[in-house]
Amino acid sequence: MTIDWNDTFAKRALKLTASEIRELLKLINQPDIISFAGGIPDPAFFPYDNMAAAYAKIFADPKKRAEALQYSISEGYTPLRQWIAEHLATLGIATHADNILILNGSQQALEFLGKLFIGPGDRIIVTNPAYLGALQAFSLYEPEYVTVTLDETGLDMKALAREFEKGAKFLYLTPDFGNPSGVTLSLEQRKALLDLAYRHNIPVIEDTAYEKLRYDGAAVPSLLSLDTSRLNESAPLSDPTSNGHVIYCGTFSKSIAPALRIGWVIAPTPVVQKLVLMKQASDLHVSTLNQMVMHEVVQEIIDSHTAKLRDVYRARRDAMLAALEKYMPAGVTWTKPEGGMFVWATLPPHLDGAALLAASIEKERVAFVPGAAFFPDRSGRNTIRFAFSLVPPEKIEEGVKRLARLIGEISAAAA
Amino acid sequence: MTIDWNDTFAKRALKLTASEIRELLKLINQPDIISFAGGIPDPAFFPYDNMAAAYAKIFADPKKRAEALQYSISEGYTPLRQWIAEHLATLGIATHADNILILNGSQQALEFLGKLFIGPGDRIIVTNPAYLGALQAFSLYEPEYVTVTLDETGLDMKALAREFEKGAKFLYLTPDFGNPSGVTLSLEQRKALLDLAYRHNIPVIEDTAYEKLRYDGAAVPSLLSLDTSRLNESAPLSDPTSNGHVIYCGTFSKSIAPALRIGWVIAPTPVVQKLVLMKQASDLHVSTLNQMVMHEVVQEIIDSHTAKLRDVYRARRDAMLAALEKYMPAGVTWTKPEGGMFVWATLPPHLDGAALLAASIEKERVAFVPGAAFFPDRSGRNTIRFAFSLVPPEKIEEGVKRLARLIGEISAAAA
Incomplete structure (x- = not known):
């Protein structure tokens, strides 16, 4: 047999x-x-020279190198999470290191979010077209895809309102010159989208893979920045009772280099706590050494x-x-x-x-x-x-x- | 709301x-x-000095450093997979680089195998006690756990036969001084276990995390080595029609260092093909740089x-x-x-x-x-x-x- x-x-x-x-x-x-x-x-x-120097620097420090090669916490290297929080603050995003989880590129964020939210047959809303890697990650969890057209005019907001009305586990999109469309959502569309998300209590997954690569025009605030600014001051993102609706996926793959495999997800506390446990059960943590190197490099040259x-x-x-x-x-x-x-x-x-x-x-x-x-x-x-x-x-x-x-x-x- | x-x-x-x-x-x-x-x-x-030297060596080579930081294939760095195949051959395991997939430590292998095999309510057989990280990885996929006692005398083979009779998605165990028991399965038990697996066509997941850390006594052949030696010469593991029953999880975490996050899984071709697609959808690939460094280091000092x-x-x-x-x-x-x-x-x-x-x-x-x-x-x-x-x-x-x-x-x- x-x-x-x-x-x-x-x-x-x-x-x-x-x-x-x-x-x-x-x-x-x-x-x-x-x-x-x-x-x-x-x-x-x-940035080869900066990276080579960062690896050499860590190996030259007996305390750092021991930390760099040992098992570590699933949340990610704390100074790197703090750096991300501080860096995003300069872009108008009010977040906190405790709401940031370091993952193997933002691809792992997408896979984890699929695993966290999607049961067989659950409706999820994606743009038409959408990032293929996200579809691959989500498909494993057997969703029913609902699509909303994305073209040069942005998102079909009427269709989005209609689909939100019917409910969904989440909306996934790339607001800035996404893969494959290259389209950017206007501020008006972003605000309207967030209003709809709040009205129907549907989480929005914002993929910001290309955000640093803007060649002209003014930056449009991220959905997360719009979300954190509308949150009541008494319940910021790090508050367990925060009413944040946006889950933000970021990465260093396009701004520094992909093969260190370092991205991150930012989410309200109840979501990030589940994702940390998922990281622990999935592969424990991202390479500590690579996280420490990335922290050295981004501080210097981002x-x-x-x-x-x-x-x-x-x-x-x-x-x-x-x-x-x-x-x-x-x-x-x-x-x-x-x-x-x-x-x-x-x-x-x-x-x-x-x-x-x-x-x-x-x-x-x-x-x-x-x-x-x-x-x-x-x-x-x-x-x-x-x-x-x-x-x-x-x-x-x-x-x-x-x-x-x-x-x-x-x-x-x-x- | x-x-x-x-x-x-x-x-x-x-x-x-x-x-x-x-x-x-x-x-x-x-x-x-x-x-x-x-x-x-x-x-x-x-091995700090060897690692530092390996990172420096790769950054000194324009061709290697470009490969090290770029997106790569999901299967893993080919020279590292070839090295693993050659190294295992010296331990009596006949395998092939194409049947080896590099993952973020063997923890990711366990998570992937849970995702690949387990549907809600599916029976899986584990030892009592078993590695906690495996239970965490599998539990996400909602199995029904069936347990077989593992103690100083080894595995309860009668109970195993009884449970195999009832069917299961797989058996998971650590045959060599596992976590937590420290117990080693005898050659007789391994052979009997494999006979049962063949009789009932149940895959066996062999976790070899501690295999290199034997302090006395003669090494007992791994389940995979017993499996590959019983496979017909015309259908080795790399043959799509190979009848291999053992899925082998290995890691460098205990023999070199954990925080590069490099382990691997070896499986029959139909299984490894699915796992490669899963890797692609999950997080694309393990850090190429870390894989290249590990390849340098293990060649030299394993x-x-x-x-x-x-x-x-x-x-x-x-x-x-x-x-x-x-x-x-x-x-x-x-x-x-x-x-x-x-x-x-x-x-x-x-x-x-x-x-x-x-x-x-x-x-x-x-x-x-x-x-x-x-x-x-x-x-x-x-x-x-x-x-x-x-x-x-x-x-x-x-x-x-x-x-x-x-x-x-x-x-x-x-x-």
Whole structure:
């Protein structure tokens, strides 16, 4: 007799299927391809010297190095949590180190929040399109996805009000130039959204992965900052009876480097207490050494380093928007992101993103990500995601030019 | 209106309650207490110089440092997986890098296996007592615990056969001087256990956290090595049709250092494929930098370093067994571990471990962990766990002497 593993697995595990994006990334790692697929930071701009110095500094200190390699508390390295609280205070967010939990990137925050809130069949509201990694994290817990359209005009607030009316475990969204849309929510929409959340008592999960990468325009207050400012002074976020509605996910992956795997979640006390216990049961704590290094590095360079990153990525975004404007045939539209790493394009309805990708790799050696995967309902077949973060400006122009040529050819043949 | 968070949480989250051991550890961090509570490595023996050199080496190499800080594959750093496969081959375990997944310590392996296999009400078999961290990880997925007694004579094989007959999602155990029991399963029991697993097609999760810390006696082959040797040559573990029944959890936390958070799981191909997808959805991958450092360090020092650790901890175990023999009153019994970090003691039935701890901290300034938490059925009230890994031999004698005096006094008063 042999084990039939699929019979052995829990029902939730059947939701685990390979990510199209990840599988794709494995195939296009060839030098002659211009790839707009990987929405990841450019390693040319990681702060290597600061990091090397921070590791060396900790190993040179007998007390610090012992702490750095030993088991630690699940909440995360206290000085790092304090630094985050102080740093966010400068951005108008009134929080407290006790409400901050350090996790393995904000991806782990999403997975934990799925595990904390979602039972089979529970309604959760996500944007259409939404970050694929969030959908992967949530899907394990078998939710019913309810979608609200997100486009250049922001969120469909009427649809949101309708869905809030019906109830949901939470709303998840990325308010600032999110992956994949690049769209930013206006202050008015944020306030209206929070009003709705309070009216229906529905938690809002705010993903701020790209928040530091704003290239122009004024920063819009985060949902958490709006939430903490409306909380009564007698019950701030750290008060067990605080009525905060926003759960905030942050990360150093885009502002410093991803592979230390350090992100965080900020939540009202009853939520963060559960998440700390979840962290303990899941993997005890984030690497103490890495947390200590991150604390050293961000204290020193967060502002100067992210300013440098903004200059680099702004030039790439500008190159991409200029090239799209210059080369794309009529019928193709795209978002104009104020920050982040992505431009989201809508093709003429007769075009399929996945088919276009296959043709584009074969004929033009240009890669991007087809959009359907970002829609829980698998609509958006005629959308594609461009990431400009990894490609120098001159190559961006060349890549967009080639892809535009291909789209023109296909459209002409279909006409 | 305010959010009633407990109404919002999924049912599984209500299982999350504070670990008694962790809460306890927060209280006893006072210099005058002799603590046998924390079952963690002694930081005096972490390989600081080798680690510092490995971090410096990676940052000095432009290609390596870029890889070290960038997003990476969820499977884990390939050279580290290859090293583990080669190292285990020297211990008689025939496996393959493709069947190895790097995780945030073996704790994450346990959490993932709970998530992979357990649906609400599913039967899983654990030893009585069992590793508390495993019970915490599994409990989130709402299993029905079935327990099989583990004591100085090993596993209750009759009870195991009876429970296997009724079916279960898996059996979880630590065959070598586990936490908390310190007991080692004989080769005969391992073979019989595997025969039963094959007969009833029940996966066996083997936790090998302490495997490198054997102080005397000959190593007993791991369950995975017995499993891979009985697999047909035409279907080794890496074959998708392999009939392997054992899932092996390993870690560097006890042999090198815990806070890099690096462990691994080895499983038949259909299982490891699901676990890789789970890793991707959960937190993408373990810190690449830490994996590269661990790869540098273990290549260089795994044998010499663990030999040193064995000398240190052997002396402490010997001191603890000698002190127990010298001071403990009649009616107290304890295990004689061949390795690991723990001695498990059974008190006279009228004594309660938790009450003894309270008295012991107050009167004798000695700490340990009451045993009940390690029993899913909360039996074992008259058991306690001693960890000897953090205490120098002379303090061990003093601590045992004081506690023995207290037990003697309480027993005399009760008689």
